[in-house]
Amino acid sequence: MKRSTPLAVFALLTAPMAYAKVQGVTEIECGGQQWNIDQVQSASDESFDHILAGTTVGKNDYPHKFNNREGFDFSQECTHPLYEFPIVTGGDYDGGPPKTDRVVIGAVKGNTAYFCGAITHTGAEGNNFKECRDQGNKTTTRAGHRIMRRGVRLPSM
Numbered sequence: 001m002k003r004s005t006p007l008a009v010f011a012l013l014t015a016p017m018a019y020a021k022v023q024g025v026t027e028i029e030c031g032g033q034q035w036n037i038d039q040v041q042s043a044s045d046e047s048f049d050h051i052l053a054g055t056t057v058g059k060n061d062y063p064h065k066f067n068n069r070e071g072f073d074f075s076q077e078c079t080h081p082l083y084e085f086p087i088v089t090g091g092d093y094d095g096g097p098p099k100t101d102r103v104v105i106g107a108v109k110g111n112t113a114y115f116c117g118a119i120t121h122t123g124a125e126g127n128n129f130k131e132c133r134d135q136g137n138k139t140t141t142r143a144g145h146r147i148m149r150r151g152v153r154l155p156s157m
Contacts, residue, residue, distance in 0.1 A: 031122025047085030
């Protein structure tokens with residue numbers, strides 16, 4: 001059996017850990033449509049990638065600033081500007097009709113951002129939005145705490 005050298009062990013312990021670009025993502029339910037954590041994480045990270053690159057996609061130039069005219073109560077970790085981006089089945093949104101559901105991210109700083117929540121046109125009047133339901137299974141932040149939207153902190157996992 002080959003033994004690991006102390007240098008190899010040190011390199012493994014100090015290597016950067018992989019983490020999601022957008023922190024605090026959760027499973028959501030939007031007007032009867034369930035979105036699992038992988039789908040929400042993917043849409044959130046895709047939105048963030050476009051923000052960092054200064055690019056947009058689709059006729060409505062997503063991601064674009066979300067003005068929160070409806071007055072949704074996002075957590076204090078979710079600072080402005082806020083951005084909305086479509087979440088769709090079968091992969092990431094790449095143009096075309098965006099359907100009804102959106103992820104909202106904010107607190108864009110450096111190479112991270114924060115998941116604020118999700119919104120949907122389903123059940124809303126006109127071009128307004130309704131808030132999607134947070135299903136509670138969050139990704140873990142780099143600090144190791146699980147944070148629920150609206151600022152409620154859960155014990156570390």
